[in-house]
Structure formats: structure tokens, C-alpha cells
Amino acid sequence: xxxxxxxxxxxxxxxxxxxxxxxxxxxxxxxxxxxxxxxxxxxxxxxxxxxxxxxxxxxxxxxxxxxxxxxxxxxxxxxxxxxxxxxxxxxxxxxxxxxxxxxxxxxxxxxxxxxxxxxxxxxxxxxxxxxxxxxxxxxxxxxxxxxxxxxxxxxxxxxxxxxxxxxxxxxxxxxxxxxxxxxxxxxxxxxxxxxxxxxxxxxxxxxxxxxxxxxxxxxxxxxxxxxxxxxxxxxxxxxxxxxxxxxxxxxxxxxxxxxxxxxxxxxxxxxxxxxxxxxxxxxxxxxxxxxxxxxxxxxxxxxxxxxxxxxxxxxxxxxxxxxxxxxxxxx
Amino acid sequence: xxxxxxxxxxxxxxxxxxxxxxxxxxxxxxxxxxxxxxxxxxxxxxxxxxxxxxxxxxxxxxxxxxxxxxxxxxxxxxxxxxxxxxxxxxxxxxxxxxxxxxxxxxxxxxxxxxxxxxxxxxxxxxxxxxxxxxxxxxxxxxxxxxxxxxxxxxxxxxxxxxxxxxxxxxxxxxxxxxxxxxxxxxxxxxxxxxxxxxxxxxxxxxxxxxxxxxxxxxxxxxxxxxxxxxxxxxxxxxxxxxxxxxxxxxxxxxxxxxxxxxxxxxxxxxxxxxxxxxxxxxxxxxxxxxxxxxxxxxxxxxxxxxxxxxxxxxxxxxxxxxxxxxx
Numbered sequence: 165x166x167x168x169x170x171x172x173x174x175x176x177x178x179x180x181x182x183x184x185x186x187x188x189x190x191x192x193x194x195x196x197x198x199x200x201x202x203x204x205x206x207x208x209x210x211x212x213x214x215x216x217x218x219x220x221x222x223x224x225x226x227x228x229x230x231x232x233x234x235x236x237x238x239x240x241x242x243x244x245x246x247x248x249x250x251x252x253x254x255x256x257x258x259x260x261x262x263x264x265x266x267x268x269x270x271x272x273x274x275x276x277x278x279x280x281x282x283x284x285x286x287x288x289x290x291x292x293x294x295x296x297x298x299x300x301x302x303x304x305x306x307x308x309x310x311x312x313x314x315x316x317x318x319x320x321x322x323x324x325x326x327x328x329x330x331x332x333x334x335x336x337x338x339x340x341x342x343x344x345x346x347x348x349x350x351x352x353x354x355x356x357x358x359x360x361x362x363x364x365x366x367x368x369x370x371x372x373x374x375x376x377x378x379x380x381x382x383x384x385x386x387x388x389x390x391x392x393x394x395x396x397x398x399x400x401x402x403x404x405x406x407x408x409x410x411x412x413x414x415x416x417x418x419x420x421x422x423x424x425x426x427x428x429x430x431x432x433x434x435x436x437x438x439x440x441x442x443x444x445x446x447x448x449x450x451x452x453x454x455x456x457x458x459x460x461x462x463x464x465x466x467x468x469x470x471x472x473x474x475x476x477x478x479x480x481x482x483x484x485x486x487x488x489x490x491x492x493x494x495x
Numbered sequence: 496x497x498x499x500x501x502x503x504x505x506x507x508x509x510x511x512x513x514x515x516x517x518x519x520x521x522x523x524x525x526x527x528x529x530x531x532x533x534x535x536x537x538x539x540x541x542x543x544x545x546x547x548x549x550x551x552x553x554x555x556x557x558x559x560x561x562x563x564x565x566x567x568x569x570x571x572x573x574x575x576x577x578x579x580x581x582x583x584x585x586x587x588x589x590x591x592x593x594x595x596x597x598x599x600x601x602x603x604x605x606x607x608x609x610x611x612x613x614x615x616x617x618x619x620x621x622x623x624x625x626x627x628x629x630x631x632x633x634x635x636x637x638x639x640x641x642x643x644x645x646x647x648x649x650x651x652x653x654x655x656x657x658x659x660x661x662x663x664x665x666x667x668x669x670x671x672x673x674x675x676x677x678x679x680x681x682x683x684x685x686x687x688x689x690x691x692x693x694x695x696x697x698x699x700x701x702x703x704x705x706x707x708x709x710x711x712x713x714x715x716x717x718x719x720x721x722x723x724x725x726x727x728x729x730x731x732x733x734x735x736x737x738x739x740x741x742x743x744x745x746x747x748x749x750x751x752x753x754x755x756x757x758x759x760x761x762x763x764x765x766x767x768x769x770x771x772x773x774x775x776x777x778x779x780x781x782x783x784x785x786x787x788x789x790x791x792x793x794x795x796x797x798x799x800x801x802x803x804x805x806x807x808x809x810x811x812x813x814x815x816x817x818x819x820x821x822x
Contacts, residue, residue, distance in 0.1 A: 223717070228721055252723040255721065255722060258721075267713045268717075270733055271715075315505070
């Protein structure tokens, strides 16, 4: 069975302009040759520090940004080569939930308009029918039917995020990209929204690409996790495996930095030296070599490819699996 | 019991905020009053009666364009009665024997050099001033919004072209451009409206462009695109309503500006052709008699001053009311 989404060597460079004449003086390597697949019904977590290109990757898949090169296959169809009209039709299969519940809802429109918009755009002309559906959707996401006439500023952050979820659900999509969907919410509200997302997944058979910088949230919700560093995926594995046996040194450092709610455990921190290099001029060879504790000569010259090291577990490191890991997770 | 939260729309919020500023409300009342006066001008000032009865036959002579009946003579006969407007003189009725009369019980604000009633001319002149202000600003707000929206939304080359055009237009001393153009064209109220309209747009375009640059990166725009909304829908349905507040404010100031420009043009003799009354034209006529006929200068001057001030007050109140930081 073909995967729902397949991404092949996707690249997005943003031009950097400077000077009076706004000449191009460089480019930001936001996403730089990323390949992976999302299976039907699964949740793929995408983690990485801010600025590593996770959100851009999510938007590229929905073609909200035009990629520089590469391919995105949705249901076996090429998303990037299809015409505007085809793209519009494809929009009802994939939707997005945004991070900021305040800027993601148009402040001038009431809930009926916001949630009903996808329906209207996709040809549901009758206002009665639309409002009927909007009310059903509001109930599905745990709001009340009479909330339909209210404006976004009359809701709390958690409620607004539910409205965002309702809008994404309106067209019965197959894929929902959750771009830091819970990061802006309080922890207790985060749990509510995550539970809602999981319930909806079960009910409607949704597939999620769950983008987050919060490892514990990703571990909780994801089936598989992809770790990104400077526009590249450095490790991809089952959620449980990546948390117990990470193979890439960056993943190891990332996990060791996550706080554990266990006072008896003495944390072993792998602290990275230096700063994230500029994405305008990424390092040669392995992108991580400037900060890697195990760096060797080959890392500076040759870029490691993603290698499958165990079934369903791949990493982009010359020495992954060859060297005993310093990372230990005491459970 | 379900708690009922009163739904307050954005307009409602703005209005509540606006209402708090007494002076602005006063300005708004004045502007509305002026509109009422302009609309009801024939009812307020004119030589034809509002309602008249000749041999028991009722008619409304003020509606009929140019009836030659001398009503003032007619009413003296037995079987005729009529109700005249408050100012029973037409704006163009020449009465040479009553020229340059000071304000008094007959002519409330005096008469000009041809014996025309100044108040009547002011009342009818408000139509010119208000319509020039409104139409000219509508024209340039429309042009400015469209160009600004395109520049801000699409960016890139579209933006470069439009931004340069804005800068070029801004470099022109607009008033002299208008003056030059009108010197070649026939001076008519429509030409004035169009010329002011075609020269005023750069300010609005720049405002709207800035708003669009700010708004187009927001997630709700992304969401609309993700849903499959067309560019036109995103621009006009989503972003535009969120960008209109500053335009509305600048349009209010713009109306005041356009009224001033029209008055200035009329004063310089490029305005609405006589005998149509306009405030600037009355002022212009008063030049020769400024030594002894003060009423010819003061009243149109005060009318222009009050109107422009009122519009500016409304603009300022509106600016404060739509500013979310003040809430």
C-alpha cells in the first residue's frame, strides 16, 4: 500500500537580499533535501529546535510555500506539479492547525464564517446547510452549538484552538499538519487538545504530521518521530525506540536536554558546545560536525546519508550504530 | 441556566470607544447636520414655496426646476397661499437694489454685490463642498486600496512597480498639478472631483500596502490559503476588512483636505463655474469688498473652517477608536 504522503528530496531555499538594490547575497537553507513517508493513520512527530525548518517543511507539504526542488506525493499524486484548480481540490484532503490560536483566526469573522469557510470555498452554497455542519463540528471538538455566532476574541486560547481544529476538520481531510498546535497553550489545556486530537484520529482515521519542539508531547502522541537539524532529517524511528535508543548524537543531546519528572534520576546531560551555525552558510560535510562531541575528519568532508540501521530506524551519521552510545535512559 | 454573553462585534466596539470622546461626537453631529442641510437645501433656501395652494389646488413648487411664476407677487392675491423656505431667496436670485446689505432681519447673513442672499448661497454651496469631498476621496480611496492591496499582497515585482509609482506621485506638488490640469480642462464640478481623486491615492496606497505586508504573514491568511480560497477571496474577504480602519481614518482627513482644495481652487477662479454657489467662490467674490462687507468673507470662511475642523475631529476620534492599544 502506498504511503499517504511521500516526500522526496524536498528543498526550500529562501533568498537573502541586501544592499540598496536588494541583490541576492545568499540563501537560507530552510529545508535541504528531506525525504520521508507518512503511512495512513499514523502520527509522525517532527521535532527539532526553532529555526531548523520544521514549520517550513509542514507548509511545503501543503504547498503553502513553493519548494525550490523536490517532490511531494499525496496518495501517489504529485502535489507540486498539479495546477491551481487541482490543488484546490486537493486541499480538502489535507489541512493544517496553527500554533498561535490568536493570529490563526480572522478577528473580523465569527465562528460560523471561520469554520464554514472551507465548506463555502468547496462549493457548499447553502447557508443553512453550512451552519448545520458548523454546529456539528463545534460539538465534535467540544464546543457548544451556540458558539457559532461569537467572535474569536470572545474565546480562551484553548477554545480558539478547538475552533482551529474544527476548521481543519470541516472538509473531512485525510492528513492534518499540526504545526506546534499545542505549544502556545497551558499544560492542562495542552493535554485536553492532545486528547481531542487523538480521539478525532480514532474516529475519523486521520493521519497527523505533528510538528513540535516539545519532546514529551511528541513521544506521547506519535507513532514515529523524525528529528530535524538545520533543514535535514538526522534520525527517523519509532517513537519508543528513539526515546530509548537514539543513534544520532544530535538526538541524544536533544533528549538529554529534556527534563524528566523523576527526582531520583541524576540526569546525564550531553551538553553541546557552540551555537547553531548560520543556515545561510551551513557547514560542509555533516551539518552537525561543528558541535558534535564525536566529530572526526570524515564528518567535516563527507555528508552522511540516511542509513537504515535497524528495521524502521535510520539515522544520518557516519558512526551511528558503530559506537557505543553515551546516552542512557534510566527508566 | 446558560450564561449569556453579549456578542459585541468589532463595529460595536469601535462605536463604544468613539462615543467616549465627546469632541469627536460633536464633530460627527456637525458633519451629519451638514449632510442634512445639503440634502434639504431646496427646502431651506429658495424663492419657490415648499407648498402652495392656487384656487384650492395644492402643489409643491420647490420641486419643479424652473417655473417662472413670481410667487412673491402671487401670494398677495386673495385665493393663493404658500409656505416659503426659511430663507426665501434662491442662491442665484439677483436683486440689484438690495446689493451689499449687511446681515439683518431680511437677509440673515447679508447680500453680496449682486444682491444675492449669502445664507442661501452658503446652504446651496454646501452641496458642492460635501460632494467634492466625498466623491474625490471615494475615487482615490478606491484606487489606493486596490493598488496598495496588490503591492502588499503579491510583493516582488508588482510591489516594486507600484511602490515606485507611489513615490513618483508623492513628489508632485499635488495642488499645482491639479491647478495645471484644471487650467486645460473645462472647470466643472466633475472635473474637480476626478482630478483630486486621481492625485490623492498615493497616501492611501502606502497605508494599505503596509497593512497588507503585515497581515499576509499572519496564520489566518495561511489558513484561508490552506482551505483553498482564491487570491481574490483572501485579499478582499480576509485581509481587506482587517486593513480598512486606517484607510477610513485617512479618508476622513482626506475629505477635509479635498474640501479645502476645492475652496482654494474656487478662490483662485478655477472652481465650479458661476453662478453655481460654492464656499470658495463666495470667498473669492468677497475679495473686492473686504474693506466694508465683512459678512462676505467671514461667513463662508467660518463654514469652511467648521466643516474641515469637524471632519478632522471625526478622523481623530476614529483613529483613537480603532487603535486596539487604547482598549
